[in-house]
Amino acid sequence: xxxxxxxxxxxxxxxxxxxxxxxxxxxxxxxxxxxxTLGLVLTGVTASPYQHTRAVTHxxxxxxGTAGAARDGGPPAALTVLEHAPxxxxxxxxxxxxxxxxxxxxxxxxxxxxxxxxxxxxxxIDQPKVTRGTWVRPGGIVxxxxxxxxxxxxxxxxxxxxxxxxRIAGLAVTAAEPSVNAPxxxxxxxADARSLISRSDPVYYELNLKLADPARATAxxxxxxxxxxxxxxxxxxxSHDARQLQIEQAALGVGSxxxxxxxxxxxxxxxGGRVAEQSRRVGLLKAVGSPPRLVAGVLxxxxxxxxxxxxxxxxxxxxxxxxxxxxxxxxxxxxxGAPSLTFATAGIVTLAALAxxxxxxxxxxxxxxxxxxxxxxxxxxxxxxxxxLLIALSRRLPTPLLLGLRLAGRRPRRLVxxxxxxxxxxxxxxxxxxxxxxxxxxxxxxxLVNPVHTAVSQVLLVITVVLILxxxxxAAFVALTTVRDSRRPIAVARSLGASPDQIRAGVTASQLxxxxxxxxxxxxxxxxxxxxxxxxxxxxxxxxxxxxxxxLLALAGLTAISAGPARAAARQPVAxxxxxxx
Amino acid sequence: MKxxxxxxEGRAVSGTVGSTSTGSTSTGSTSTGSTSTGSTSTGxxxxxxxxxxxxxxxxxxxxxxxxxxxxAVDHVDLAVSxxxxxxVMGPSGCGKSTLxxxxxxxxxxxxxxxxLAGQRIDQMSERGMAAIRRDAVGFVFQAFHLMDExxxxxxxxxxxxxxGRSARAxxxxxxxxxDQVGLADRARxxxxxxxxxxxxxxxxxxALANEPLIVLADEPTGNLDSEATLEVLRLFEELHExxxxxxxxxxxxxxxxxxxxxxxxxxxxxxxxxRLTGGSTGSLGQLAGxxx
Numbered sequence: 001x002x003x004x005x006x007x008x009x010x011x012x013x014x015x016x017x018x019x020x021x022x023x024x025x026x027x028x029x030x031x032x033x034x035x036x037t038l039g040l041v042l043t044g045v046t047a048s049p050y051q052h053t054r055a056v057t058h059x060x061x062x063x064x065g066t067a068g069a070a071r072d073g074g075p076p077a078a079l080t081v082l083e084h085a086p087x088x089x090x091x092x093x094x095x096x097x098x099x100x101x102x103x104x105x106x107x108x109x110x111x112x113x114x115x116x117x118x119x120x121x122x123x124x125i126d127q128p129k130v131t132r133g134t135w136v137r138p139g140g141i142v143x144x145x146x147x148x149x150x151x152x153x154x155x156x157x158x159x160x161x162x163x164x165x166x167r168i169a170g171l172a173v174t175a176a177e178p179s180v181n182a183p184x185x186x187x188x189x190x191a192d193a194r195s196l197i198s199r200s201d202p203v204y205y206e207l208n209l210k211l212a213d214p215a216r217a218t219a220x221x222x223x224x225x226x227x228x229x230x231x232x233x234x235x236x237x238x239s240h241d242a243r244q245l246q247i248e249q250a251a252l253g254v255g256s257x258x259x260x261x262x263x264x265x266x267x268x269x270x271x272g273g274r275v276a277e278q279s280r281r282v283g284l285l286k287a288v289g290s291p292p293r294l295v296a297g298v299l300x301x302x303x304x305x306x307x308x309x310x311x312x313x314x315x316x317x318x319x320x321x322x323x324x325x326x327x328x329x330x331x332x333x334x335x336x337g338a339p340s341l342t343f344a345t346a347g348i349v350t351l352a353a354l355a356x357x358x359x360x361x362x363x364x365x366x367x368x369x370x371x372x373x374x375x376x377x378x379x380x381x382x383x384x385x386x387x388x389l390l391i392a393l394s395r396r397l398p399t400p401l402l403l404g405l406r407l408a409g410r411r412p413r414r415l416v417x418x419x420x421x422x423x424x425x426x427x428x429x430x431x432x433x434x435x436x437x438x439x440x441x442x443x444x445x446x447x448l449v450n451p452v453h454t455a456v457s458q459v460l461l462v463i464t465v466v467l468i469l470x471x472x473x474x475a476a477f478v479a480l481t482t483v484r485d486s487r488r489p490i491a492v493a494r495s496l497g498a499s500p501d502q503i504r505a506g507v508t509a510s511q512l513x514x515x516x517x518x519x520x521x522x523x524x525x526x527x528x529x530x531x532x533x534x535x536x537x538x539x540x541x542x543x544x545x546x547x548x549x550x551x552l553l554a555l556a557g558l559t560a561i562s563a564g565p566a567r568a569a570a571r572q573p574v575a576x577x578x579x580x581x582x
Numbered sequence: 583m584k585x586x587x588x589x590x591e592g593r594a595v596s597g598t599v600g601s602t603s604t605g606s607t608s609t610g611s612t613s614t615g616s617t618s619t620g621s622t623s624t625g626x627x628x629x630x631x632x633x634x635x636x637x638x639x640x641x642x643x644x645x646x647x648x649x650x651x652x653x654a655v656d657h658v659d660l661a662v663s664x665x666x667x668x669x670v671m672g673p674s675g676c677g678k679s680t681l682x683x684x685x686x687x688x689x690x691x692x693x694x695x696x697x698l699a700g701q702r703i704d705q706m707s708e709r710g711m712a713a714i715r716r717d718a719v720g721f722v723f724q725a726f727h728l729m730d731e732x733x734x735x736x737x738x739x740x741x742x743x744x745x746g747r748s749a750r751a752x753x754x755x756x757x758x759x760x761d762q763v764g765l766a767d768r769a770r771x772x773x774x775x776x777x778x779x780x781x782x783x784x785x786x787x788x789a790l791a792n793e794p795l796i797v798l799a800d801e802p803t804g805n806l807d808s809e810a811t812l813e814v815l816r817l818f819e820e821l822h823e824x825x826x827x828x829x830x831x832x833x834x835x836x837x838x839x840x841x842x843x844x845x846x847x848x849x850x851x852x853x854x855x856x857r858l859t860g861g862s863t864g865s866l867g868q869l870a871g872x873x874x
Contacts, residue, residue, distance in 0.1 A: 386731040386772065395739075395749040402743060410731055492727045495688055496741040497716020497792070500708045575683035578723060 003294060011301035014281070018274065022306060024473055025270050029310025029357065030317065031470045032263035033349050035255055035463060037318025040345045050175065050238045057129045059175030060208035061217040064224075064231045065097070067204055075205040078229045082207060087220060090210035092125040096203045098196045100162035102186075104153060113147060113184035114177075115161065116206060117193025126176045126208040128187060133170025136189050140169030144177070147184025161188075162196055175234065176208060254529055255428070255463030260356065262424045262467060265417040266474040267360035271303055272414070273481035275364035282368045292369035299365040300358070307357035311350040318349075321462070384410035384489075390513075399502045403493060404509020407486050415514045418478050422518030422554055423525055425471045428464050429550045430526025433542035468557075475558050479511055479565035483572075490569055491577040500570035507566035508559055515558045519551045634697070635796055635827050636662035636685055641694035641704075643680050643850075654680040656850035657694070662796070667818070667828040669838035672847035678831040679800050681847070685829065686719045686798045687711040699795050716745050720789030724801035726781045728773040734784045735760060735769040741791040752791075759787035763817060779810025786817055796827040803834050815840060 015022045053059065066079050075094040083091045096117040118136055128135075128142065133155040136142050141161075143153055148171055153159070157168045166188070177185050197203045211217055217233035225231045275282075282295050387409030394405035408415050483490070490503055498506070542550075643655040654677045662668050670678045683689040684696060687703050696704040699718045703711060715721075720741075728737045735756045742752035760766050763783040765776075773781050782802060789797050799818070803811040811834070819840055822828060830837055838844050839858065846854035 383774070384731045391732065391736060395743060395752075399744055399746065406729075406731075488727070489729055492729065493740075493744065494712065495686075495715060495721050495727070496788075497712055497744050499712035502712075502744075573689070575680070575689040578688070578725075578727060579679060579683075 003297075007294060007297045007301050010285075010298045011305065014278070014298070015302055015305065021270065021274055021477075022302075024477055025267065025303065025306045026310050026313070027473055028263050028266045028270070028470060029307050029353050030313040031466045032259045032356070033311045033314025033353050034317035034321065035259045035314075035466060036352060037315050037345065037349050038322055040318075040348060053129070053173055054175035054234060054238075057173065057175050058123075058125055058127055059234060060092070060126050061211040061214040061234050062209040062221050062231050063126075063176050063237070064207045064209060064221075064229055065204060067228050067230075075207070076228070079205055079207050082209060082224065082229070082231075085209075085224070087212050087216070088209050089212050090125055091207060092123040093207040094205035095207075096190060096193045096197070097206055098193055098203055100196045102151075102159055102161055104151075104157060104159045113186050115141070115186045115188055115193060115196065117190035118187045120189060123208075125210050126174060128172035128174040130170045130172045133168070135170060135172070136187050136192075137169055138189055138192065139166055140188075141166045141192075142170045142172045142187040143168055144185035145171045145173060147186075151184070162198070164196065166192070175237065176206075177237065254431075254532075255460070255467070258424045258428060259463070259467060259470065260352070262421055262470050262474065264356050264360055265420045265424075266470060266477070267303070267356060268363075269414055269417050269474065269478050269481065271299075271357075271361045272364045273477065273484075274302075275299060275368045278368070282371060283373050286373040296365040296369040299368060300361055303357045303361040304354060307353040308350065311353035314353070315346055315349050385412050387412060399498060400505030400509050403498065403502060403506025404511075405513055407482060407489070407506060407510035408513035410489070411482070411485065414478060414481070418475070418511065418514035419518035419521070421471050421474045421478075422515045422558065423522035425467055426519045426522025426550055426554050427526035427529055428460075428467050429554065430523055430542060430547065431530055432460055432464050433546045433550060434526075434530045472557070472561055475511065475561045476565070478514075479507070479562040482510055483507060483565045483569040486569070487572060487577050490572065491574045494574045495578065503570040504566045507569045508562045511558055511562040512555060515555055519554050522554075523547050523551065632661075632663070633700070634661040635664045635666075635699060636660065636829070637695075637697040638685070639695045641681075641684060641696055642692045643677070643684060643689065644692040653677075653850045655684060655691070658850075658852060660685075660845075660852070662827060662829060664795070664827055665825045666843065667822045667830070667841045669841035669844045670829065670831045670847060671833065671835070671838050671844060674833075676847045677850040678847055680850075682798050682800050682829065682831050686721060687714050688721075716741065717792060718795045720792070720794035720797040722782070722785050722789050722797060722799035722802045724804040726773070726778075726785045726805070728781060728785060728788070730773055733770045733772055734765060734776065734780075737773070737784055738787045738791055741788060745792050755791060756787070759790055760784075763787045764813075777810065778806045779813045782806060782810065782814050783817060786814070786821075790821075790826075796829065797821065799828065799830045799832075801832055802830065803832065803837055811836070 064079055064082050066076050079094055082088065097114050098117075099113065100115055102113065120136060130142065131145060133142070134140070141159070148154065148168075153168060155168050155170055159166050159168060172187065174185065194203070211220060214234065218235050221231035221233040221236070278299075285295050285298070286292075390405045390409035394402040397405065486507075490507075493506075494500075494503065638658055638660045641655055641658045641660070642653065645652045645654060656677070658681060660681075670681065672678050680689065684691050685698065687698065687706075691704050694704065695702060698714060701710075701714065703714055706714070729740065732740065735753065738759050739749075739752040739756035742755055743749065747755075757766070757769065760769050763786060765780055765783055765787070768776060768780060768784075771780075773784070776784065782805075786797075786799075786802075789799075802818075803814050806814060815837060818828060818830065818837070822840070822842075828841075830841065832838055841858055844856040844858060845852055846856075
C-alpha cells in the first residue's frame, strides 16, 4: 500500500513537472481513441435509423412496381393482383410514377428521379414524414431530403417539371425507398403526376403492401418478382441504406488501424524520450533505495494514467462526432451514434488505449529500472547504436547530410517509428487523392455526386486531419528528442568546426533520413489500402504528379516542423555542454 | 609528429603577462597581475613586432549580474607564440577551462579582444568561428568526447570530413595519425573497446586531423591513470618537439612541467607566470616522476 502511494505521488508530481510532454501524450491517445470510438459507435447503428423511419412513416413490408402501364393507362393487372395475394393484409396505391425533366433557375438537374402521384390525404401505408414545409398540394411538390441536398433544392424554390412550373412545398422522408438512391424521389398530387404523362414520359405504378409476416417479406418479394413486376422487401431497402454506413465504417476501420499504429509509434517515441530525460531522476530513486520495480512502476503509472484520461476524452469526442458523420441519414428519421455508446464500447476503447500505452512504455520502463545507479546519476545518455551502413555512406556526402545520417543512425528504433509515421500519413493522403480522383470520375459534367462518395470523403477527411495532426505532434517530438539526445555529439561536431548552418541542416536531414523512405513506402501502402477497401474495383490510382505532390508535401511539412528544433540545436552552448558532460 | 610549421627561434619569449620574465629557470617566476599588459600595440603583434598565434587584451567572461555576478575570466592579457607550449594551472573553478574555450572560439567573451591566427575572433560571426575551429584549432577534452558510435579511425577522420576533404584523403590522414599515436592496430575499435589512455590518444589524433595551428587541451590526463598519463605526456612532448603550439589546462604538475611556460590562475585572473627550461628538452620521465 505504501509503495502504491509512493508510486502514485511520484507519478503525479512528474506529470505536473513535465506538463507539455504529458499533454502531447494525451493528444495522441485522445485522437486514436476518438477514431476508434467512432468506428465502434457506427457499427451498431446501421439499422436503427431505418427502422425508426419505417415505424414513423408506416413503411410498407414490400414495394411493388411495374415497368409500364396497362393499355388503358391504368395499373397493369400483374400489379393489382398482388393486393389480394396470400399473406397480404393491406396496401396503398397503386400510385402513378413519372420521370420528368427537372429544371431550377434555368439549370437542369440531370440525375433522374421518380415523381410519384399521391393523395393529399395521409395514406394508410407509406405516409412520408414531412421534415420541412408541408405535404403535396396542387402545384406544390415534396422532395426527399438527400436528393434535395445533393441538387441544392430548398423549400420555396421554383422548379419546372417537363417545363411546367411547380414550387417545392416541403421535404419528406420515406421507408419505401432507400435514402441513398438514384434516381431521387419526388411526390406531387396524383393529378399533377398524370398531367405530366406523355409519349416521351410514360407512366408506371408503385404499390405498397403490408404482410401478415413482415419477417418473410424478402421471400414474398423474390417469389413474385416476375412478368414485369419488381418487388422489393423492407429488409432489402434497409440493407441498401445500411451500405452507406458500412462504407463509412470501412473507412473508419482503416483509419482507426492507421491511427492506432501511429499512436503506438508516437507513444513509443514519447515514452522513450521521457525515460531518457529522467535518467538522473531514476538514479536518485535508486540511490535512496528504490527497487527497480518501483522505478518501472512510476513510469508505467504515469503513462497508464495518461492513457485512461486520453481514452475518456477520446470516447467523449467520438461519441459527440458520430452523428456528424452520418450526413446521408438526412433521408431517414433519427440519428445514429449517441444511443450505441455502450459499456462494451467504452471498455474496448479504454483497454485499447491501455494496451497501446503499456506496449509503448514497458520497454523504456524496464530499461530504466535496469540502468545502473551510477550511470543514471551521471545522467549518462543511452549508448547510441552504430549503423555501419549509414556511417560508411555518409563519409562521401556533404557535411549536412553526413551529420544528418549519423544523427539518425544513432537511434534506429526512433528512425523506424518516424518512417512509419510518415508512411501512414502518405498512405492516408494517397487514399484522399483516390477519393478525389473517384469524385472526378463519377461526376458527370454538371451532374450530381453520389452522396455515399461524399459521406466517405468526409469521413476520410476527418481521419486525414487527425492523422496529420498526430503525425505533426509526433514529428515535433521526435525532432526535439533527437536534438536533446544528441546534445553532446552536436557540441563535439561544433568544436570540430561544424558551422551552425551545417548543424541546422544536419538536424533537418536526420529527420528526412527517416521520412524519405517512409514517404516512398507510404505510396504503395496507400494504393494497397485503397485496393483492399474498395473490393468492387471502383478505385482509381491517383496520377504520378498527385503522388509526387503528396510525398513532397509530407517532406515539406516535416522540414517545417523540424526547423524549430534544428535552430535550437545550432544555438546550443557548446562549451557549457562539453563541460557539463565531461 | 608532423613537420614543424613554426620556428621556435625569434619568437616572443613570453606572453604579455610577465613579459619581463625571460628564459628563467624552472623555478623562476614573476608574479603578475591581470592588468599587466606589457604591450601597447594592437592586433596579433606587439610593439616589438612579435607576432603571436593567440593574443588577448582585457579578456573577460562573466555570468550573472549584480550580486550574483561571476567573473570566470577577469581582464586577462595573454600571448602565445607559434610553437610554444603553455600550461595553465589553478584550482577548480578558477576559469582555466573557460579561458581555453574562449581562445578556441567555443564561447564568446563578455568583453576584451581576442586574436587567433591573426584574426580577431571575439566579434566574428558563428560561421567564421566555426571555420577557425575547423582549420586552426584542435581540441583535446578531459572526457575525450569521442563519438561513441564511431570507430577510432572514423573519429579521427571526422574533422577532415567536416572540412570537406575527400573521404579517401581523410581516411589516409586518419590512418597515419593512428599510426603516429601508436594505435594502428586499434583502428576499427569503438571507444568503448579502448582504455582511457587509448581513447585520449585517439582524441589527440583527432585534434591533429586538420593540421591545426594550435592544440588546446583541457585536463587531458584528468581521467587517466599513471600509465595512461605517461602515454599522453610522451605524445604531447612529441608534438612540442615537432613545433606544434600547445595550450594545456591542467591540475597535474607533471604535465605543466613539460611546458615552456606555466601560468597560474585564480578567480579568473592570472596570478603568476613561470618560464620553464625543462619543456621538451627535459627528461619526460624524470619530470613526470614516473620513471623511465
